[in-house]
Amino acid sequence: MRFKFPQLRGLGHSVMAEHYDIALCDEAEAYLNYRLLGSRYRACLAAVEQLFKSLALTQQNGGHNG
Numbered sequence: 653m654r655f656k657f658p659q660l661r662g663l664g665h666s667v668m669a670e671h672y673d674i675a676l677c678d679e680a681e682a683y684l685n686y687r688l689l690g691s692r693y694r695a696c697l698a699a700v701e702q703l704f705k706s707l708a709l710t711q712q713n714g715g716h717n718g
Contacts, residue, residue, distance in 0.1 A: 657696065658683060 658680075662675040674680050684690045 656695075 658672060658674050659669070661670075661675040663669070664673060674683065686692065
């Protein structure tokens with residue numbers, strides 16, 4: 653998950669977190685501007701956003717989507 657949704661340094665305490673977490677705004681900007689990583693990150697965010705919208709509609713319809 654850290655490859656798709658990196659987090660800020662200090663939020664995690666595992667070895668993996670210490671290695672992959674983002675420490676500086678420049679690192680976050682570089683990640684987003686990197687063609688492959690940035691496009692995949694945006695695609696993942698769009699999918700998560702769509703999922704939450706779908707779940708919200710399902711709840712509004714009393715548990716029935718449609």
